[in-house]
Amino acid sequence: MKVLSRHTSELDELGYTLLPSWAPAELLAELRATVSRLYEIEGEKAGSEFRMEPGCLRLANLVDKGAVFERVIAAPELLGLVEHVIGPDYKLSSLNGRTALPGCLPQPLHADMGGVTDERGNWVCNIIWMLDAYTPDNGPLRVVPGSHRWRRLPQTDLADLRASHPAEKLVTAPAGSVVVMNAHLWHGGVDNRTQGHRTALHAFYCRRDKPQQQYQKQLIRPEVQATFSNEIRHLLALDDPRNDELAQSTMARSGFLPDRPRAF
Numbered sequence: 001m002k003v004l005s006r007h008t009s010e011l012d013e014l015g016y017t018l019l020p021s022w023a024p025a026e027l028l029a030e031l032r033a034t035v036s037r038l039y040e041i042e043g044e045k046a047g048s049e050f051r052m053e054p055g056c057l058r059l060a061n062l063v064d065k066g067a068v069f070e071r072v073i074a075a076p077e078l079l080g081l082v083e084h085v086i087g088p089d090y091k092l093s094s095l096n097g098r099t100a101l102p103g104c105l106p107q108p109l110h111a112d113m114g115g116v117t118d119e120r121g122n123w124v125c126n127i128i129w130m131l132d133a134y135t136p137d138n139g140p141l142r143v144v145p146g147s148h149r150w151r152r153l154p155q156t157d158l159a160d161l162r163a164s165h166p167a168e169k170l171v172t173a174p175a176g177s178v179v180v181m182n183a184h185l186w187h188g189g190v191d192n193r194t195q196g197h198r199t200a201l202h203a204f205y206c207r208r209d210k211p212q213q214q215y216q217k218q219l220i221r222p223e224v225q226a227t228f229s230n231e232i233r234h235l236l237a238l239d240d241p242r243n244d245e246l247a248q249s250t251m252a253r254s255g256f257l258p259d260r261p262r263a264f
């Protein structure tokens with residue numbers, strides 16, 4: 001898969017790369033409409049298949065909830081960047097939505113799944129799709145460039161979530177932009193100091209020898225699974241006995257929210 005060398009160098013050096021205004025307008029509009037509809041339908045239960053987060057709305061298990069999300073998880077250029085980070089042996093770990101509500105607190109800096117690189121290297125990659133613009137005030141992403149190579153996790157003072165890391169940078173960009181991130185990078189959403197909502201999708205991938213954050217085979221309804229192409233089935237590890245075994249034996253992990261046993 002052909003990917004731009006600027007993005008691959010940024011992923012190597014900084015641990016993330018921004019693709020400004022990347023999503024076509026019609027896709028962005030459909031994603032925004034679908035996410036709003038899901039929040040309305042799911043109400044207080046939104047996000048409950050995985051985690052709730054104070055000050056935010058969340059959605060989980062999105063591949064089950066609209067064919068439009070297949071375009072998010074399987075965009076060829078973006079998968080080329082996932083492959084650059086993790087190698088060719090990757091699968092989707094989860095697809096979630098997250099809306100930072102007015103007044104929400106910053107997330108602690110974290111690495112996704114609480115993971116550092118292992119003897120085979122990187123094993124997590126996250127793609128953030130900005131359905132709203134990320135501005136300095138509405139709860140954008142902060143990152144600590146280069147921290148994906150440090151092989152340790154941030155020590156966060158939970159009593160002072162607003163404390164900034166001396167090397168952190170805010171990632172801001174127009175709606176429709178996409179950030180591809182080596183998810184060992186120290187990162188987190190910051191506080192939303194505006195009156196507006198700020199929504200993003202997180203398409204999260206992991207190496208195939210690691211457990212999925214959300215066990216897609218059990219979460220996605222059989223009638224939806226029946227519509228998938230072979231490519232999507234492979235990406236979701238629906239026919240992969242090793243993935244079934246991994247799902248039996250692990251906790252559902254986020255990176256900063258407490259671990260809990262898998263309910264599914």
Ligand SMILES: O=C(O)CCC(=O)C(=O)O
Nearest residue numbers: 098140141187188189200
């Ligand atoms: O919503 C964002 O921009 C970042 C959120 C994040 O890092 C997370 O939920 O792990």
